[in-house]
Amino acid sequence: MIRLFRFGTLAALLLAATPAALAQQKLKYPKASPVDIYDAVEKPAVPIGGVEAYANYLGDKLNYPTVALQAGVEGTVETTFVVEKTGYTSGWTVTKSLSPECDAEALRLIKAGPRWKPAEHRGGVVRQRVTVPITFKMPLGAGGAAPQDPAAQAGVAAGAASSSAGPQVVTPDEPARPVGGTDAFFEWVQKNQKYPALAWQRKIQGKVMMEFMIEKDGSLSNIKPVKRLGSGLDEEAIRLIKASPKWEPAKYKGQPVRQKMVLPILFQL
Structure with missing residues (x-):
């Protein structure tokens, strides 16, 4: 009887203490592992400056590869990467390929993009x-409509004169294009190109990205690298750009409009 009494007393004390102990316990999420990579999170990573600024960065800094441009390659490259705790990115891969x-x-x-939060x-x-998609859209109007947003463009922005508030950015119904077509334009560039002696001696090659405005009459202005x-x-x-033939101007609702263009001039030894 003594043993049973002692056991029963101990059990009663444990039962009495358990609710109080549970009442004071705080449930916490397990800490995230420093090496784990999450696909779904409560508060996703975002580019510093916001999504719109990041889209503008992609549109402004995209250099359409000359080989792809000449071959008429357009579409979307899907990239995947990891946003680290520091906001820097790593592990960059292409998960949907377009061309090398x-x-x-x-x-x-x-x-080369900005840091993320x-x-x-x-x-x-x-x-x-x-995952971020990068869209390549032909800037010369060949093969489809003009780009619709900053992240999808390759340096094209059409401007129609408007009120004193400034130029209105529109998507032209008919984008500007060289007289005779894109292929004829690049053939003309290659035929008339004169390789500078200094660049030849230094074995420098690559592409110069040129920006210019195609006026309503097809002439080119504001030419700069x-x-x-x-x-x-x-x-x-x-x-080369200054000496190139006139272009067919962009049209919006049947009327010619000014259009900004960015395209590469390739120099190859």
């Missing part, structure tokens, strides 16, 4: 896997 040149350009854009999950900062190579190549690219 476009894939490489898409990865260059992502790697990292994701948050279960009360802490975590690593997140992010936006990506330079130096050693006389930038000046030669400017000369």
